[in-house]
Amino acid sequence: MKIQIITWVGILSVACVANAADAILFHEDFESGDLNQWTAGHHGVVILDPLRAANHVLTFTSLNAGGDIFSAASLPVGESNKQYFVSFDYSGIFTNGSSPFAGLGGFVGIFVSGTEPHYWIAGTDVIGLNTSLGIQLMDDATWHHYEIDITPLIRENHLTQVHLMLEDWISSGGVAGDAYFDNIQLVARRRALDLEDIVPCAGPLSGGTWKNHGEYVSAVASATRELVWKGAITTRERMQFIRQAAKSSCGTKPNRDWRTKRPGR
Numbered sequence: 001m002k003i004q005i006i007t008w009v010g011i012l013s014v015a016c017v018a019n020a021a022d023a024i025l026f027h028e029d030f031e032s033g034d035l036n037q038w039t040a041g042h043h044g045v046v047i048l049d050p051l052r053a054a055n056h057v058l059t060f061t062s063l064n065a066g067g068d069i070f071s072a073a074s075l076p077v078g079e080s081n082k083q084y085f086v087s088f089d090y091s092g093i094f095t096n097g098s099s100p101f102a103g104l105g106g107f108v109g110i111f112v113s114g115t116e117p118h119y120w121i122a123g124t125d126v127i128g129l130n131t132s133l134g135i136q137l138m139d140d141a142t143w144h145h146y147e148i149d150i151t152p153l154i155r156e157n158h159l160t161q162v163h164l165m166l167e168d169w170i171s172s173g174g175v176a177g178d179a180y181f182d183n184i185q186l187v188a189r190r191r192a193l194d195l196e197d198i199v200p201c202a203g204p205l206s207g208g209t210w211k212n213h214g215e216y217v218s219a220v221a222s223a224t225r226e227l228v229w230k231g232a233i234t235t236r237e238r239m240q241f242i243r244q245a246a247k248s249s250c251g252t253k254p255n256r257d258w259r260t261k262r263p264g265r
Contacts (some may be wrong), residue, residue: 023082025075026164026186030056035069042069043176044166050093050180051143057091057182060168063105063175067118068167074113075186077150078160081232082188086110086164087147089182092124092139092174099173102127104139106179107169110150110162118165119157121148124179125172139174143182151191162186193233195241198223201250210251220245 028037033046033056043062049055060068077084092104103124111118120129124137131153138144153159164186168179195201199220203209210216224238233241 023188024185025077025084025188026071026073026184028071028184030058030182037072039070039072043168044069049182051091051141055182057180058166059177059180061176062168063170063172064167065170066167067109067111067165069165070111071164074161074163076160077154077162077186077188079188081191081193083149083151083191084154085147085149085187085189086121086185087145087187088122088184089143089145090122090137091141091143091180092137093141093178093180094139095175095178097175098178102171102173103137103169104174104178105167105169105172106137106139106174106181107167108137108181108184109165110153110159111165112159112162117157119153121150121153122146123169124174125169128169128171139179145183190232193227195220195244195248198227198241199245201248212253213249213251216248216251217242217245 026037030046035044035046038044043060043064044058045061046056047059049057058069086108088108090106090108092106094104098104105124107120107123107128109118109120109122119131120134121131122135122137123129124139126134126136129136133148133150133153135146135148137146154162164184166181166184168174168176199216201216204219210219221242224233224241227233228235228238
């Protein structure tokens with residue numbers, strides 16, 4: 001059983017924690033030792049954790065570039081109502097031959113297939129990161145946990161299927177075997193809906209505007225009832241949306257200016 005990582009470092013676009021509603025699309029803790037979830041032809045090896053007894057982790061027997069070990073399965077990331085998070089544990093430990101100036105070379109990324117771009121989302125040297133959400137990993141002989149929201153990257157590049165990739169970068173200041181990975185996951189998390197997502201204030205999705213405020217509130221009640229039935233929101237959330245709609249000004253007409261000329265005057 002994996003030992004819990006206490007130190008936490010990461011980037012989240014919203015404040016959230018893992019919960020029962022998370023769909024785990026990929027998980028690897030390296031305890032099986034067989035690397036069956038990864039493609040062949042890599043330099044990855046499973047070894048005993050140098051910092052935690054009876055735990056197994058991944059390291060590399062050679063430096064590489066362009067990705068070294070890749071998840072074999074194509075992982076679905078195309079649902080618009082989901083957020084996608086890559087999480088993992090990383091530790092870099094200086095050894096003979098390692099340089100303290102360019103990082104030890106541990107990198108994490110995603111790619112699609114074939115000649116598609118490789119998106120490096122985390123690494124020990126910022127020079128090797130090629131995405132706006134990339135974060136620098138720490139090499140301090142301590143295990144750190146990272147969680148990165150890759151949803152913006154997915155949306156921006158219209159990705160629907162991805163693979164995970166890891167490497168010990170050849171252009172780093174490290175040597176083979178000084179970068180370690182553990183507990184790698186890709187998780188799909190339901191994106192929190194807001195009222196505008198469900199029923200636009202401006203008018204029905206079919207076009208036009210609301211006849212009055214009551215029609216708008218009625219549309220919210222109907223739409224949220226269906227979402228509860230589908231399991232997308234809870235009954236409590238539905239009531240919150242309805243109260244929010246009732247307090248809004250959506251569907252109301254502008255107050256008539258008292259200075260407007262009246263008939264017969």
